[in-house]
Amino acid sequence: MGILTDDMKRVVRQQRMGFMATVCPDGSPNLSPKGTATVWDDDHLVFANLGSPVTIENLGHNPACELNILDAFLRKGYRFKGTAQVVDSGELFDEIKEAYVTGSHGIQRSGLPAKSYVLITVTRAAPFMSPGYTPGKTEEDMRKEWTGYWAGVQETNT
Numbered sequence: 001m002g003i004l005t006d007d008m009k010r011v012v013r014q015q016r017m018g019f020m021a022t023v024c025p026d027g028s029p030n031l032s033p034k035g036t037a038t039v040w041d042d043d044h045l046v047f048a049n050l051g052s053p054v055t056i057e058n059l060g061h062n063p064a065c066e067l068n069i070l071d072a073f074l075r076k077g078y079r080f081k082g083t084a085q086v087v088d089s090g091e092l093f094d095e096i097k098e099a100y101v102t103g104s105h106g107i108q109r110s111g112l113p114a115k116s117y118v119l120i121t122v123t124r125a126a127p128f129m130s131p132g133y134t135p136g137k138t139e140e141d142m143r144k145e146w147t148g149y150w151a152g153v154q155e156t157n158t
């Protein structure tokens with residue numbers, strides 16, 4: 001059994017959006033969204049490098065990273081800490097690229113051509129949840145509240 005639980009995999013696959021933190025050479029953080037973030041196997045997450053120059057540059061200096069994935073309706077998610085490898089050629093590149101085309105490894109298909117893929121070896125995986133979960137408040141309560149909130153936002157914005 002790997003580090004990723006079934007629920008972690010479910011959330012990552014469903015959300016199709018994570019925020020990836022890397023470390024800049026001056027020690028400052030770099031955080032950016034990755035909509036192609038998904039599960040590779042029981043110990044690895046992956047995303048397609050479609051336009052992440054700073055992330056890729058940083059990983060060249062320092063492989064340390066953290067990817068956070070939030071279910072915006074349940075206000076719960078997971079944080080994954082680890083090291084990342086930029087895969088830009090070879091058998092593994094071909095295998096990941098194929099998976100994004102065919103949907104193998106449970107990957108949602110993406111027709112977008114990636115320059116490389118970032119494969120994260122997860123060394124620490126932990127849940128997070130909103131402090132809004134006060135005693136007695138259920139996931140269903142939370143889902144209802146935030147579904148309503150986002151419906152209102154969409155109405156206002158369109």
Ligand SMILES: Cc1cc2nc3c(=O)[nH]c(=O)nc-3n(C[C@H](O)[C@H](O)[C@H](O)COP(=O)(O)O)c2cc1C
Nearest residue numbers: 032033034035036037048049050051052053054055
């Ligand atoms: C919703 C959303 C999803 C994105 N998904 C990805 C992605 O999967 N891969 C990628 O390389 N860039 C993705 N991007 C674009 C990068 O986040 C963006 O180009 C960012 O400036 C890259 O910063 P970085 O060089 O610090 O990684 C996405 C942007 C948004 C807004």
